[in-house]
Amino acid sequence: MKVSVVIPVFNEEKYIKNCLDSLMRQKEKPDEIIVVDNNCTDKTVSIVKKFEGVKIISEKRQGIIPTRNTGFDQVTGDIIARCDADTFLPPDWIKNIKNSFLKDKSIVAVSMPVLIHDIPFIDKFVFIFYIYMFIPMILMDHYPLVGPSMAIRKSAWEKIKKELCTDPKKVHEDLDLSFHIRKLGEVYHDKKNLVLTSGRRIKYNPLSFFGEYIVRFFKMYFSHRHLV
Numbered sequence: 245m246k247v248s249v250v251i252p253v254f255n256e257e258k259y260i261k262n263c264l265d266s267l268m269r270q271k272e273k274p275d276e277i278i279v280v281d282n283n284c285t286d287k288t289v290s291i292v293k294k295f296e297g298v299k300i301i302s303e304k305r306q307g308i309i310p311t312r313n314t315g316f317d318q319v320t321g322d323i324i325a326r327c328d329a330d331t332f333l334p335p336d337w338i339k340n341i342k343n344s345f346l347k348d349k350s351i352v353a354v355s356m357p358v359l360i361h362d363i364p365f366i367d368k369f370v371f372i373f374y375i376y377m378f379i380p381m382i383l384m385d386h387y388p389l390v391g392p393s394m395a396i397r398k399s400a401w402e403k404i405k406k407e408l409c410t411d412p413k414k415v416h417e418d419l420d421l422s423f424h425i426r427k428l429g430e431v432y433h434d435k436k437n438l439v440l441t442s443g444r445r446i447k448y449n450p451l452s453f454f455g456e457y458i459v460r461f462f463k464m465y466f467s468h469r470h471l472v
Contacts, residue, residue, distance in 0.1 A: 245342050247395075248276040248321030252311040256329035257287040259442065264295050266333040274325065274338050280315040282306060288329075308391075309410055309417045316401050325395040330442035332361070333393070340437040341395045352400040352429035353422075355386070356393040360443035370438060380419070383465050384472060387433040388422040392441040396421070400428050415464050416457070423468040 249267060253260060260279075267277060277298045281289050283306060292300055303314040316324055325341055327333060334340075344354040359370045366372055381387050389396070404424045409415040425431065446453050 245323060245345065246275040246321035247323045247325050247338055247341060248278065248319035248398075249274045249325045249327065249338075250278050250280065250312070250315035250319060251327055251329055252280045252282060252308055252315060253284060253288050253292075253329045254282040254306075254311070255284050255286045255288060257291060259330040260288055261291050263327065263329050263331055263333070264292065264298065266331075266335075266337075268295070269335055270333070270338045271335050272339040272342065275321050276319060278315050278318055280311045282308075282311040307412055309408075309412055312417060313405065313408075316405070319398060322398055323395055324398055324401060326391070326393075327439070328392045328441060330444065331358075331392045332440040334437070334439065337393075337437060337439065340434055344395070344432050344434045344437075345397070347432065348430065350429045351432045353389055353394065353396040353425050353431045354437075355389050355422075355431060355433045356395075356437040356439060357433075357435055358390060358392045358439055358441050360446070361440040363443040363446060366443060366446075380461060383469075384422060384426070386422075386426060386431040388419050389425075389431070391418045393437070393439040394418065394421075396425060400425055403428060414460075414467075416460060419461060419464060420468070423464070423471045427471055 279292045279300050281302045292298055301318055303311045345351055357370055357373050361367045407424055409420050
C-alpha cells in the first residue's frame with residue numbers, strides 16, 4: 245500500500261517547515277509528498293525546495309478546491325493523505341493511516357481528530373473537536389473528513405471527483421468530499437491518530453469560523469442530504 249501526501253499551500257512560510265519536518269520524522273515514510281503551490285508570493289516555495297524528495301506542482305486557479313484537485317490528480321499512491329500546511333503530524337500518522345485502511349476493504353476514507361495547539365485552554369482538550377463536529381457527525385452518520393488531516397483511496401477519488409462542487413461559496417470542500425465519498429463505502433474515524441493544527445482562523449476571523457462556517461454547513465446538508 246503506497247501513501248501519497250498532498251499539501252495545498254498559499255503563502256505558508258510561517259508554517260510549512262514544521263509540517264514537512266513532521267513528515268520527515270514519520271516512522272513509516274510516505275511514498276510521495278506533493279506540495280501544490282497556489283500562487284505563493286512569499287518564501288513558501290523556497291522553503292519547500294530545501295526538502296529533498298518533495299515534489300512541487302503549481303495551480304494557477306486561485307482557491308483551495310482547484311488546488312486540492314490538482315494535487316489529488318497527480319498522486320501515484322493507492323492512498324491520498326491530505327494535510328494543511330499549518331498541521332503538525334504525529335510520527336505514526338502514515339503508519340496509522342495504512343492500518344486503518346487495512347482493517348476492512350469497505351473503508352474508502354479515514355477521518356482523524358484535530359487539536360488546536362496555539363490557543364490557550366483550547367489546546368488542552370481534544371473533546372472540543374468532537375463538540376464542534378457533533379452535529380455534522382449526527383447528520384452525516386459519520387465523522388466528516390477535515391482539511392488538516394484526512395485520507396482517501398485514490399480509486400474512490402477517481403470515481404467521485406467530477407461530481408464535487410467547484411464553488412467555494414456554496415460548500416466546504418472537505419465536507420463536500422465527505423458527503424460524496426460515503427456512497428462508495430465506509431468512512432472510518434481513527435480517534436487515536438490525533439494531529440495538531442493552528443487556530444489562526446479562530447484568532448483572526450472568529451465570526452466566520454463560528455458563524456459563516458456553520459451556516460454554510462447546514463446549507464450544504466440540505467443540498468447534499470440525498471447522499472446521506
